Amino acid sequence: MKRILGAGFAGIALTAMATACWAAKTPDVQEAPFGQTASGKAVQVYTLTNEHGIQARIMTYGGTLVSLKTPDRNGKLADIVLGFDSVKPYVEGVPYYGALIGRYANRIANGRFTLDGKTYQLPKNDGPNSLHGGDKGFDKRLWTAKPFETKEGPGLRLTYVSADGEEGYPGKLTTHVTYQLRNDNSLSIEYEATTTKPTPINLTNHSYFNLSGNPQNTILNDVLLINADKFTPINATMIPTGELQPVAGTPFDFRKPTVIGARINDNNEQLHYAHGYDDNWVLVKPHPDAMTTAAVLTDPGSGRVLEVKTTEPGIQFYTGNFQDGKPAGKGTVYNYRTGLTLETQHFPDSPNQPSFPSTILRPGQTFKSHTVFIFRTTK
Numbered sequence: 377m378k379r380i381l382g383a384g385f386a387g388i389a390l391t392a393m394a395t396a397c398w399a400a401k402t403p404d405v406q407e408a409p410f411g412q413t414a415s416g417k418a419v420q421v422y423t424l425t426n427e428h429g430i431q432a433r434i435m436t437y438g439g440t441l442v443s444l445k446t447p448d449r450n451g452k453l454a455d456i457v458l459g460f461d462s463v464k465p466y467v468e469g470v471p472y473y474g475a476l477i478g479r480y481a482n483r484i485a486n487g488r489f490t491l492d493g494k495t496y497q498l499p500k501n502d503g504p505n506s507l508h509g510g511d512k513g514f515d516k517r518l519w520t521a522k523p524f525e526t527k528e529g530p531g532l533r534l535t536y537v538s539a540d541g542e543e544g545y546p547g548k549l550t551t552h553v554t555y556q557l558r559n560d561n562s563l564s565i566e567y568e569a570t571t572t573k574p575t576p577i578n579l580t581n582h583s584y585f586n587l588s589g590n591p592q593n594t595i596l597n598d599v600l601l602i603n604a605d606k607f608t609p610i611n612a613t614m615i616p617t618g619e620l621q622p623v624a625g626t627p628f629d630f631r632k633p634t635v636i637g638a639r640i641n642d643n644n645e646q647l648h649y650a651h652g653y654d655d656n657w658v659l660v661k662p663h664p665d666a667m668t669t670a671a672v673l674t675d676p677g678s679g680r681v682l683e684v685k686t687t688e689p690g691i692q693f694y695t696g697n698f699q700d701g702k703p704a705g706k707g708t709v710y711n712y713r714t715g716l717t718l719e720t721q722h723f724p725d726s727p728n729q730p731s732f733p734s735t736i737l738r739p740g741q742t743f744k745s746h747t748v749f750i751f752r753t754t755k
């Protein structure tokens with residue numbers, strides 16, 4: 377493994393031997409090979425370590441967060457995201473574990489939308505709909521990576537240029553995603569994009585969290601707060617009806633911290649459609665782009681707490697309803713509901729829903745979005 381950046385040594389490459397001499401708590405970035413894509417291109421993994429020893433590993437395939445080690449209430453580090461030890465299972469196909477999602481996170485009805493009078497057809501890769509950017513979305517693309525370090529902590533700036541017409545979407549879209557593992561114990565993800573033609577855009581990270589650090593445990597005993605008083609109900613193919621429904625009196629009310637498993641099996645049409653939770657919540661915001669708390673997840677066993685802040689208007693909370701134990705990762709299997717996602721986003725199917733906040737990016741504009749995952753513990 378090559379140490380490529382470190383406090384006071386930005387840009388200086390050091391040998392593996394020198395690396396071993398550094399204390400674990402020196403913030404730095406290391407680079408190592410992680411396998412190859414199907415076409416034989418080399419994939420690199422970057423390990424970011426902040427000054428408290430929190431560690432995030434991100435690979436260039438899919439800009440994927442491969443592992444994230446944070447302390448429990450006793451200071452013991454464990455990996456709180458599900459993932460795999462090499463790029464191989466990702467290339468063979470896993471459902472978006474830790475990946476960056478684009479061009480359009482979540483579903484577009486019938487894989488079709490009309491923009492400025494022209495209709496575009498996208499791949500239908502989720503029943504009748506298009507999901508997470510189509511057959512080969514951003515999660516299956518090779519990103520270029522540039523490590524950096526500021527006083528806030530070590531980081532990685534990823535870039536992917538999506539060709540005009542890729543997966544049916546118009547315009548050449550240049551996307552930069554900047555991960556920074558900050559010394560205030562947070563992982564910041566900043567998204568930026570520009571286009572040559574008007575196009576829909578909705579970017580997120582699809583990490584499956586298991587705060588217990590032991591993926592043998594389900595996520596059902598975790599306690600969740602979602603800062604939303606409405607959600608976007610869906611039809612049987614998981615496309616929003618267009619309505620914003622109050623959460624009050626439903627199993628979707630997480631305005632107070634609530635055990636995830638408490639109502640997941642309620643007799644509720646929305647829960648049946650999604651086979652559990654797999655919905656978009658409408659976040660409470662003082663103004664549309666405000667950076668606000670979207671969710672707070674607590675694992676009572678380990679004491680780990682994850683707070684999610686975002687400038688996005690919505691969050692998809694998904695309870696691993698399609699997890700089936702395959703493939704095995706990091707020496708264990710990922711069974712039903714052993715990971716949950718908190719995907720900050722614009723609402724699903726926005727290109728076909730005139731009442732939802734717009735997801736259209738036009739030439740000359742810069743798309744910007746920012747999400748921060750904050751790590752702390754509770755007694």
Ligand code: GLA
Pocket residue numbers: 471472482507654692694698717
């Ligand atoms: C998203 C979707 C889910 C599912 C997962 C991947 O979270 O909303 O329905 O497709 O991705 O399995």
